[in-house]
Amino acid sequence: MSAGPKFPQVEYADSTGALRRCYDDMQSVLGVPWVMFAARSLAVFGGFVPAAWQAAAPVFATEQVARAADELRGLAVLPGAAPPDPRPRLAQLGFGDAGVAEVRTALDALNHGNARYLLLITAWCEGVQGRSSGGGTSGAALAPARPAAPAAGMAPLHLVDPRDADERVTGLLTRVTDLHLHHGPSSDFRVLARWPDFLEVALDDVLGPVVRTAPYETTALALLDRARAHVRSFPAPAGLSPGQALAVCTEAEVAAVTGLLFLFQRFILDVTIDMVRCAQALDGPSSPLR
Amino acid sequence: MSAGPKFPQVEYADSTGALRRCYDDMQSVLGVPWVMFAARSLAVFGGFVPAAWQAAAPVFATEQVARAADELRGLAVLPGAAPPDPRPRLAQLGFGDAGVAEVRTALDALNHGNARYLLLITAWCEGVQGRSSGGGTSGAALAPARPAAPAAGMAPLHLVDPRDADERVTGLLTRVTDLHLHHGPSSDFRVLARWPDFLEVALDDVLGPVVRTAPYETTALALLDRARAHVRSFPAPAGLSPGQALAVCTEAEVAAVTGLLFLFQRFILDVTIDMVRCAQALDGPSSPLR
Numbered sequence: 006m007s008a009g010p011k012f013p014q015v016e017y018a019d020s021t022g023a024l025r026r027c028y029d030d031m032q033s034v035l036g037v038p039w040v041m042f043a044a045r046s047l048a049v050f051g052g053f054v055p056a057a058w059q060a061a062a063p064v065f066a067t068e069q070v071a072r073a074a075d076e077l078r079g080l081a082v083l084p085g086a087a088p089p090d091p092r093p094r095l096a097q098l099g100f101g102d103a104g105v106a107e108v109r110t111a112l113d114a115l116n117h118g119n120a121r122y123l124l125l126i127t128a129w130c131e132g133v134q135g136r137s138s139g140g141g142t143s144g145a146a147l148a149p150a151r152p153a154a155p156a157a158g159m160a161p162l163h164l165v166d167p168r169d170a171d172e173r174v175t176g177l178l179t180r181v182t183d184l185h186l187h188h189g190p191s192s193d194f195r196v197l198a199r200w201p202d203f204l205e206v207a208l209d210d211v212l213g214p215v216v217r218t219a220p221y222e223t224t225a226l227a228l229l230d231r232a233r234a235h236v237r238s239f240p241a242p243a244g245l246s247p248g249q250a251l252a253v254c255t256e257a258e259v260a261a262v263t264g265l266l267f268l269f270q271r272f273i274l275d276v277t278i279d280m281v282r283c284a285q286a287l288d289g290p291s292s293p294l295r
Numbered sequence: 296m297s298a299g300p301k302f303p304q305v306e307y308a309d310s311t312g313a314l315r316r317c318y319d320d321m322q323s324v325l326g327v328p329w330v331m332f333a334a335r336s337l338a339v340f341g342g343f344v345p346a347a348w349q350a351a352a353p354v355f356a357t358e359q360v361a362r363a364a365d366e367l368r369g370l371a372v373l374p375g376a377a378p379p380d381p382r383p384r385l386a387q388l389g390f391g392d393a394g395v396a397e398v399r400t401a402l403d404a405l406n407h408g409n410a411r412y413l414l415l416i417t418a419w420c421e422g423v424q425g426r427s428s429g430g431g432t433s434g435a436a437l438a439p440a441r442p443a444a445p446a447a448g449m450a451p452l453h454l455v456d457p458r459d460a461d462e463r464v465t466g467l468l469t470r471v472t473d474l475h476l477h478h479g480p481s482s483d484f485r486v487l488a489r490w491p492d493f494l495e496v497a498l499d500d501v502l503g504p505v506v507r508t509a510p511y512e513t514t515a516l517a518l519l520d521r522a523r524a525h526v527r528s529f530p531a532p533a534g535l536s537p538g539q540a541l542a543v544c545t546e547a548e549v550a551a552v553t554g555l556l557f558l559f560q561r562f563i564l565d566v567t568i569d570m571v572r573c574a575q576a577l578d579g580p581s582s583p584l585r
Contacts, residue, residue: 013550049547134478186523188424188553222512233476257339257551260303263478264554267561 011168012189014045024048027055034066035125037118038162042192043126043269050261052253053245057129061243064139065125073235074120080228081120081281084220088211088286091203100202105287108203112284114162115193119277125243126273127232130266132244133259139239165198174198177205184208184216188268191276197283211286212279225274301458302479304335314338317345324356325415327408328452332482333416333559340551342543343535347419351533354429355415363525364410370518371410371571374510378501378576381493390492395577398493402574404452405483409567415533416563417522420556422534423549429529455488464488467495474498474506478558481566487573501576502569515564 017040020028028040048054064070092105132138167178167190178190178198190198197204215221236243250259307330310318318330338344354360382395422428457468457480468480468488480488487494505511526533540549 012553013546046550049550134472134476136473182424183426186424188557217516219509219513219516222516223509226507226509226512256303260336260339261547261551261554263302264551264556264558266554267478267558268554271557 013049015048023055027058031058034062035121038114039192041122046265047262050254050258053262056253057245060245061125061128064239064241064243070124073124077120077232078116078281080231081278083215083224088282091206091210091286094206095202098202104200108200109287111162111196112280115280116284119280123232123273123277124235126270128236128243130270131236132246133250133263133266135247137237138242138244139236140241141237162196163199164192164195174201177201180208185275187272193276193280207283211282224278228274303339305338313345317348321348324352325411328404329482331412336555337552340544340548343552346543347535350535351415354529354531354533360414363414367410367522368406368571370521371568373505373514378572381496381500381576384496385492388492394490398490399577401452401486402570405570406574409570413522413563413567414525416560418526418533420560421526422536423540423553423556425537427527428532428534429526430531431527452486453489454482454485464491467491470498475565477562483566483570497573501572514568518564
């Protein structure tokens, strides 16, 4: 992770006009309380995000996507031993039940959103690479949209800005970034950075021992394959083909979008697995999908 | 793979001025007869390629890189059964020893270059993500450069342009692209497209059964880890930090470069494994590293 310049993006607070409306609609349709890092970064490149969201929105308003997201969350559980319960060590640090409850509520929102964003970025990634992002052979009509509203009990999330964080939090965010070979801290870890005791214990005991191991990679691969299968079965294309992208971007912008979608697809796969595992650590092995 | 627009890049034949000099020096120092797709695509974004190559060139002129590349090629051999010998089926197609010898010569050049380009892109990727691309703690001086010249016996390579190819070749290049979930055909497969019989048999029997399986992913992961370890031990940084990249690129260009480096790092990992396996298929299991 760079200790220097922030990765280029249009943060929600800085968005205006068509992009702000797109950010708002994305959160409303997906029922998530944040705009993914990928969309904020892609927003730097021409008209891709508003146009790609316009393609995706009718598909993502269907129950089909909600069911697919539920299934992906189940597939994100790593094989092998369940993670240790972080509560005893957290209690020793003076981080008690109230703090754990706050973290657990945030994890609910993150888990809800990550699986949806994984489907969205997979559709966009497949589309811009010239493969199907839905609507292929079925010819099925779009199902009626479910009511667009934040999911019940979805708390607003606060993303810590690494530039404003203290040394301990900066160190933790650098550690999580380098652990995954990411280019910066994900939204999810910027949320968890609000509770550095939890983030530190999670890195030491829940995530550090498993990230980038062979079972982790195998799980990411299976999750990606299943996400692609869901995308291909979408009733209509949820991404833009290279030709469609060129209608709203320059050639160089399409190249940039292609690279960033590939990077962020892996990024979201990792974070999806991580947040499910954090929830599993707090809930015990029997109920990782709350 | 897109059947439509070509992925933005500056081809060797279209390069001029500082970029052409950079392309020539890269081929001379690395002893390779082609400029990697990654560099041709990154060349679209500001001054990144010439500046990043300027950082890398003294390191890549050392024997240390040549030895690291040799080791990586050995690690690119997949575990499990050796690939079947493609010659009997090729002979049935009328593709005889002379054709096989041409392919084998091309594979030598590709294997020589892929491992070097994997190290180069890993250094650039780590650097732009704010991690070490060499020169960390050792303080060792740069070893004297070895003579810069094309490696002995290195044949010039011809890359087929997918836009000029016939239906069969286009179909094969689309197949190889989608098999790997790539965004377009690599230089290596554009070279092999000159011999569509070989490419078809390789896809059917040598690569198709293994690409993106769990052992393939595990091999790619190990190869990446080892490439990163080599890069960290380089005597001087061979990549640009985010701050250094910002001296030759806009913020948006740095984001584009970051995404494309991530995409092409995985791309080169795949292609490195694939070409070693093609050589192994022709040579038998005992000598995959010729």
